[in-house]
Amino acid sequence: MPILTTDSKVGHELPQVACQYKLEHFKRGDETTIHTNVEAAKREGLAAPVATGPQVAALIFRQLRDSFGIGWIEGGRCDLTFRRPVSVTDFCVAKGVVSGRAESSDGIRLTCDVWIENQAGDKVILGTASGLVSGATSSG
């Protein structure tokens, strides 16, 4: 059951999803990349290997799937900005809160502010996301 329903109010906090990353998460076969290799990263002007953006953003997508259910897979939208590189050994947590509600031809759409914080509390990815909700059948 999705967490968000037509009864959910602005200010409702989304479930947090976290991950402690390690370099192995970003290996792809035997490829030498800026995500796994110090020299490759430094050549591109980075201080050290950086996490793959989509893999970190996936914490937000998981949060949205759990929050909207069907309304994320079919009708979900997001607009994310990768504000700064994430280290391959960072701890990241996806957070979010319902920020708006609108009726459309597809039904009721809830908009959320979403972001990912690292262990220092820096918002490394942030943006908005929305999904369609249906009647209240769950808590929220």
Added chain:
Amino acid sequence: MKAIRVAEDEHGRRTQYEEIELGKVLGEMEWVVTDEMIDKQCELDADYHVWYRLQSPWGERVAPPQISYRPPRWLLSRTYNVRGLFTKWEMENLRPIKPNVTLHIVARIVDKYVRKEREFIVYEAEAKDPEGNVIFRTRRTHVLDVVERTAERQGKGVDSGIKAERI
């Protein structure tokens, strides 16, 4: 140490900002999501939801929507040799991505700009199923180099934006 921008990598000379053509179609491709690709995406994201593994409200399993990340990037790489970093991701999931359905994907360059002495490109892509239904749309922004555009281009990069086309 003086900052430099990489000039080339194993796939040849890096594309320069001036060579990015607004409106250019990056290409089209047919893409079939397989069960193996869905398994790989779940593994990458450490997300093993039952809809992605067994069955879903649409019957069979469906793919995590973010599996749509790579094909538009592949189309960019078929046209331009860009490493850089991904900076913005807009995504619209109109219908579930189902296994063994052929998707027709088209991508094009829609904008480019310079901000804080760095060069950005924007491209869009859309995927349709064989019935013509739009499955997903996306708009991406990519910075060509981490280093400022005033830095000289020289030397060879270890990494490249051109990768094997697999999840």
